[in-house]
Amino acid sequence: MNRSRPTDVLPRLSRAERRAWKAVERKAQRDHETDQLVALLGLAAAGGGVTGVTTPAEEHTDQAAGTAVEMIIDGRRLRAGRVHRRSLSNLRDAVTSIAAVPLTAVGRYGPYWVLTFRVATEQLVLLVDHLTLLPEWGGGGRDVLPGVAGPLVGAGA
Numbered sequence: 258m259n260r261s262r263p264t265d266v267l268p269r270l271s272r273a274e275r276r277a278w279k280a281v282e283r284k285a286q287r288d289h290e291t292d293q294l295v296a297l298l299g300l301a302a303a304g305g306g307v308t309g310v311t312t313p314a315e316e317h318t319d320q321a322a323g324t325a326v327e328m329i330i331d332g333r334r335l336r337a338g339r340v341h342r343r344s345l346s347n348l349r350d351a352v353t354s355i356a357a358v359p360l361t362a363v364g365r366y367g368p369y370w371v372l373t374f375r376v377a378t379e380q381l382v383l384l385v386d387h388l389t390l391l392p393e394w395g396g397g398g399r400d401v402l403p404g405v406a407g408p409l410v411g412a413g414a
Contacts, residue, residue: 290365293390297335297363297372305331306357307374310349327391330360337372338387348383351376 270278309329313336324345325338351358351374361380362373370388374381 293388294363294365296390297360297388300330300333301360301363303331304359305333306359307348307352308357310345310352312345325387334391336387336389336391337370337383337385338389340383340385344381344383347376347381348374351381 307328307330311327312324313327324340324342325336326340326345328335328337348358355377358381359375360372361375362371364371364373366384368386370385372383372385374383
């Protein structure tokens with residue numbers, strides 16, 4: 258059976274259909290970010306701490322703008338994109354000197370995610386472009402909210 262190549266539907270839509278398509282896309286993105294924010298707030302409320310920080314090798318390309326990192330917070334993996342190098346260095350130093358660096362607050366500042374951690378003498382604030390909750394790692398950790406499984410938690414749940 259020969260199949261024709263899939264074509265991009267978006268250019269063939271009318272202006273109103275494109276607006277509606279893009280509105281649905283923006284809503285899906287907002288819903289996803291809300292789900293992630295709720296999950297991270299649950300981690301912060303549960304007293305989750307960073308126990309590991311790694312820098313994926315394939316994401317080392319843009320050192321001037323920042324670095325992508327993966328963190329393990331209470332057994333859950335989190336990928337943060339474009340973290341400032343000095344802030345990342347401070348977080349790594351804290352993780353090496355303390356067993357777990359507690360996540361105390363999560364929020365948004367415009368298009369950026371703000372992650373606040375408690376270190377020995379002050380608050381360490383990370384401002385990142387992209388944030389993605391990844392599947393659980395290592396079998397450790399607990400559910401973000403009791404009775405709810407998975408990396409994303411619905412805002413209405």
